[in-house]
Amino acid sequence: MTDKRMIRDWDRFYKETEVEGMAWFHDSIDPDLEEALDRLGVTGGRALDVGTGPGTQAVAMAERGLSVTATDLSESAVQKAHLRATDSGVEIDFRVDNILSSTLGEFYDLIFDRGCFHGIDPDKREEYIERVIALLSPDGLLFLKCFSDLEPRQEGPFHFSPDDIKRYFGKEFTIVSIKQTVYHGTLEPLPKALFCVLRRK
Numbered sequence: 001m002t003d004k005r006m007i008r009d010w011d012r013f014y015k016e017t018e019v020e021g022m023a024w025f026h027d028s029i030d031p032d033l034e035e036a037l038d039r040l041g042v043t044g045g046r047a048l049d050v051g052t053g054p055g056t057q058a059v060a061m062a063e064r065g066l067s068v069t070a071t072d073l074s075e076s077a078v079q080k081a082h083l084r085a086t087d088s089g090v091e092i093d094f095r096v097d098n099i100l101s102s103t104l105g106e107f108y109d110l111i112f113d114r115g116c117f118h119g120i121d122p123d124k125r126e127e128y129i130e131r132v133i134a135l136l137s138p139d140g141l142l143f144l145k146c147f148s149d150l151e152p153r154q155e156g157p158f159h160f161s162p163d164d165i166k167r168y169f170g171k172e173f174t175i176v177s178i179k180q181t182v183y184h185g186t187l188e189p190l191p192k193a194l195f196c197v198l199r200r201k
């Protein structure tokens with residue numbers, strides 16, 4: 001799919017749909033994100049929420065004291081996420097940005113990707129990884145949540161095994177942990193997912 005078409009499709013979806021009904025909508029901190037922040041003692045620093053969508057996780061990270069930039073290629077998503085942050089009383093630097101051709105010029109201590117990478121075409125995955133590395137500080141962390149190959153539904157995003165993650169990310173990242181979990185949202189039952197903690201080498 002071309003980037004132009006991808007942007008148009010996502011933006012139309014956010015324009016025409018209430019975010020609360022979206023499969024990935026989870027109006028509090030993702031439990032795996034919370035567990036990883038606690039385990040690693042992350043209480044501050046610069047975080048990027050890539051593919052922020054409704055912005056729930058960007059808000060949750062800001063509420064935990066992180067300085068958050070949140071991006072999405074959909075302008076409508078960014079507008080809706082911005083309203084959520086304002087209602088929640090937190091300040092977040094929102095930008096319309098395609099991670100595959102990102103114009104962000106800063107470095108982040110933590111990048112959280114909850115559902116962006118697993119939707120990216122296989123032939124663009126290397127490009128995604130290059131962009132993420134370029135945005136991470138040395139020793140920076142990537143928290144990656146994606147559908148697991150244990151998820152039986154075939155429609156929707158791509159599915160990954162722990163070995164897939166090691167193969168894609170292992171050269172540039174130290175694999176800190178890969179956990180089998182679920183993707184909290186509005187689908188029943190919750191889709192099976194991986195939560196990966198990766199540290200830039």
Ligand SMILES: C[S@@+](CC[C@H](N)C(=O)[O-])C[C@H]1O[C@@H](n2cnc3c(N)ncnc32)[C@H](O)[C@@H]1O
Binds near residue numbers: 050051052057098114
């Ligand atoms: C499955 S949704 C998850 C949204 C959000 N992270 C959450 O957990 O609620 C994936 C999001 O990634 C965004 N997205 C997809 N491809 C992207 C890209 N190349 N750059 C930036 N955002 C992208 C979509 O617009 C969508 O909001």
